[in-house]
Amino acid sequence: MSKKSNSDLLGLYRTMRRVRTFEERVGELFVRGQTAGSMLHLSIGEESAAVGITAAMKPQDTFTTHHRGHGIFLARGADPNRMMAEIGGKEAGYCHGKGGSMHIADMSLGHLGANAIVGGGIPAVVGAGLAARHKRNNAVSVAFFGDGATGQGVLYESMNMAALWGLPVVFACINNQYGMGTRIDQATANTNLHERAIAFGLNGESVDGLDVEEVAEAARRVVDGARAGKPGFLAVSCYRFYGHARKDKSPYRDAGEEETGRQRDPVAFTRARLIERGLTPEADLDTLDAEIGAEMDATIDFTIAQKEPPLASMFRDVFDPEEPEPEPVRTRLNRVLATE
Amino acid sequence: MPELTYRDALRKALADSMAENPDIILIGEEVGRYGGAYGVTKDLIKEFGPERVIDTPISEPSIVGAAVGAAMTGLRPVAELMYVDFLGMTMDQLANQAAKIRYMFGGQIGVPMVLRTQGGTGRSAGAQHSQSLEAYVMHTPGLRLAMPATVADAYHLLRQALTRPDPVVFIEHKALYTMKEDVDLDAPVPPWGKAAVRRHGKDLVIVTYSRQLHYVMEAAKTLAAKGIEATVIDLRTLNPLDFDTIREHVERVGRAMVVSEGAMTAGVAAELAARISEECFDFLEEPVIRVAGEDIPISVSTGLETGSVPGPQLIAETAGRMLA
Numbered sequence: 049m050s051k052k053s054n055s056d057l058l059g060l061y062r063t064m065r066r067v068r069t070f071e072e073r074v075g076e077l078f079v080r081g082q083t084a085g086s087m088l089h090l091s092i093g094e095e096s097a098a099v100g101i102t103a104a105m106k107p108q109d110t111f112t113t114h115h116r117g118h119g120i121f122l123a124r125g126a127d128p129n130r131m132m133a134e135i136g137g138k139e140a141g142y143c144h145g146k147g148g149s150m151h152i153a154d155m156s157l158g159h160l161g162a163n164a165i166v167g168g169g170i171p172a173v174v175g176a177g178l179a180a181r182h183k184r185n186n187a188v189s190v191a192f193f194g195d196g197a198t199g200q201g202v203l204y205e206s207m208n209m210a211a212l213w214g215l216p217v218v219f220a221c222i223n224n225q226y227g228m229g230t231r232i233d234q235a236t237a238n239t240n241l242h243e244r245a246i247a248f249g250l251n252g253e254s255v256d257g258l259d260v261e262e263v264a265e266a267a268r269r270v271v272d273g274a275r276a277g278k279p280g281f282l283a284v285s286c287y288r289f290y291g292h293a294r295k296d297k298s299p300y301r302d303a304g305e306e307e308t309g310r311q312r313d314p315v316a317f318t319r320a321r322l323i324e325r326g327l328t329p330e331a332d333l334d335t336l337d338a339e340i341g342a343e344m345d346a347t348i349d350f351t352i353a354q355k356e357p358p359l360a361s362m363f364r365d366v367f368d369p370e371e372p373e374p375e376p377v378r379t380r381l382n383r384v385l386a387t388e
Numbered sequence: 389m390p391e392l393t394y395r396d397a398l399r400k401a402l403a404d405s406m407a408e409n410p411d412i413i414l415i416g417e418e419v420g421r422y423g424g425a426y427g428v429t430k431d432l433i434k435e436f437g438p439e440r441v442i443d444t445p446i447s448e449p450s451i452v453g454a455a456v457g458a459a460m461t462g463l464r465p466v467a468e469l470m471y472v473d474f475l476g477m478t479m480d481q482l483a484n485q486a487a488k489i490r491y492m493f494g495g496q497i498g499v500p501m502v503l504r505t506q507g508g509t510g511r512s513a514g515a516q517h518s519q520s521l522e523a524y525v526m527h528t529p530g531l532r533l534a535m536p537a538t539v540a541d542a543y544h545l546l547r548q549a550l551t552r553p554d555p556v557v558f559i560e561h562k563a564l565y566t567m568k569e570d571v572d573l574d575a576p577v578p579p580w581g582k583a584a585v586r587r588h589g590k591d592l593v594i595v596t597y598s599r600q601l602h603y604v605m606e607a608a609k610t611l612a613a614k615g616i617e618a619t620v621i622d623l624r625t626l627n628p629l630d631f632d633t634i635r636e637h638v639e640r641v642g643r644a645m646v647v648s649e650g651a652m653t654a655g656v657a658a659e660l661a662a663r664i665s666e667e668c669f670d671f672l673e674e675p676v677i678r679v680a681g682e683d684i685p686i687s688v689s690t691g692l693e694t695g696s697v698p699g700p701q702l703i704a705e706t707a708g709r710m711l712a
């Protein structure tokens with residue numbers, strides 16, 4: 049592996065720590081009853097995938113994510129206040145409270161949207177790849193999804209199209225071992241997921257998500273290959289520390305497995321490496337962690353202080369703003385039942 | 389005036405729009421080298437090249453999904469679904485993605501794509517290639533829906549669809565591809581979303597769209613010979629729905645029938661009948677009558693197929709009974 053500079057590894061650590069802490073604060077917002085619902089899927093344990101892969105992307109690149117995508121978006125440069133406000137269903141959120149955790153997006157960062165349909169965001173990157181080729185803008189489009197999506201047909205359709213047309217597209221599979229409560233080996237016979245991509249004619253790699261430097265290196269190979277015209281697939285192996293969603297206590301796996309799995313902690317691993325290599329003193333890391341803690345604490349205060357979206361906004365953005373909004377049921381009833 | 393077929397008009401609309409807008413691409417099964425299963429995209433690959441006329445593997449969900457992604461990143465894709473019966477294959481990409489992206493993401497971006505497809509009976513194509521599934525689309529907020537009945541509308545509605553800011557499902561009728569009309573394509577065109585009154589009469593309003601327009605017009609001729617004059621409204625687009633035109637004529641005439649090829653129950657005709665009943669109740673002489681497809685799958689037998697959907701005779705008989 050190539051030698052990384054202090055600032056590179058520290059930068060990766062900082063972003064992973066921000067993701068970890070943000071996700072912890074999402075959990076806290078939920079406990080405080082301030083989230084819009086409980087369909088919150090935390091990426092704790094998967095930080096190296098979000099951070100390592102987005103580190104290999106360029107500003108013009110686009111991407112779609114899955115329902116466990118907070119970390120990817122944050123690593124790409126999202127404003128954590130607007131993210132948390134969206135998770136709280138507030139007007140100040142990225143989607144004005146209409147999308148929430150599972151439908152967050154930001155076109156200015158190339159985020160074509162998180163998706164609550166498993167595999168639902170995958171084919172869009174084929175279209176984005178066609179557009180990039182058409183416009184010759186040198187953009188790569190990355191679909192992020194979990195191991196659960198490897199059961200969906202659209203993944204294979206889309207990999208086939210990307211390979212057939214040589215599109216600048218990457219399929220990034222964050223293999224956290226579980227699709228909800230079903231372990232990957234209970235869902236598929238061959239768990240070497242990258243082999244499927246190779247069979248379709250893509251570059252395919254699997255990498256251990258414990259080590260963010262390895263993830264970043266592999267991602268660079270795959271993303272650069274896609275930019276040069278050979279689409280790629282990267283599976284990052286990691287462990288989902290907590291349940292599928294906030295209310296899931298993971299009764300389908302035993303405590304021993306969770307304990308072992310949580311020892312594969314990419315954030316702690318990277319922190320120890322910074323110290324071990326003499327790159328960053330532990331005291332400096334303590335200070336950094338505290339700063340990030342304060343930054344993410346503030347997202348909770350920000351979110352709680354924000355307004356709910358106004359009721360009338362529910363009719364907005366069904367169609368283009370130049371088009372008439374759908375007629376509200378109450379307006380129609382008043383019209384139909386009006387007496388002379 | 390040139391004589392054009394419905395198919396020629398569609399092809400010309402694609403070619404004219406593609407010549408004007410370099411961001412329009414066609415993507416679908418057999419749209420390129422084969423020229424489209426019904427020949428609508430014939431030779432467009434020669435004119436515009438394989439980068440803009442893209443033959444795909446048989447992967448309907450990802451064809452529609454790729455169109456969604458392309459529309460979000462600066463292109464104006466026309467995805468072709470060979471038969472509307474394959475809509476179920478694509479429903480996630482159409483209903484969960486294309487239709488909801490603008491809304492879910494708080495208005496950040498639209499999905500200006502057209503999904504061209506064709507449906508209906510008339511070619512003994514059997515239960516999986518003959519359906520009228522427009523109600524699935526009309527029931528999904530966020531989608532526009534156009535269903536041209538005439539050669540001129542095949543051209544103009546497709547041209548207009550290719551300038552709309554939101555996803556348009558454009559359903560052609562397979563029995564109309566060879567229909568010919570003399571059309572002046574430079575004549576004034578009704579705006580997008582406006583119904584056309586194809587015939588004026590004082591006794592009955594018949595609201596319809598797509599191929600059933602021709603059956604309704606034939607029935608109207610039969611009725612006229614018996615002294616019954618029908619107003620015939622061709623909706624042209626089901627979303628936007630031009631209810632103002634329907635209301636105006638129903639309130640004037642006092643009787644309404646809705647004719648649709650789709651299965652009767654919970655279909656487009658049901659929605660239209662409900663709206664007319666609610667909004668024009670004080671003006672109606674009698675209940676709004678639906679004449680629609682039977683609640684059965686379509687058979688391959690020509691007789692069973694024809695019997696499964698409304699025809700001119702049933703429409704004329706029903707109108708006669710309403711006025712008896």
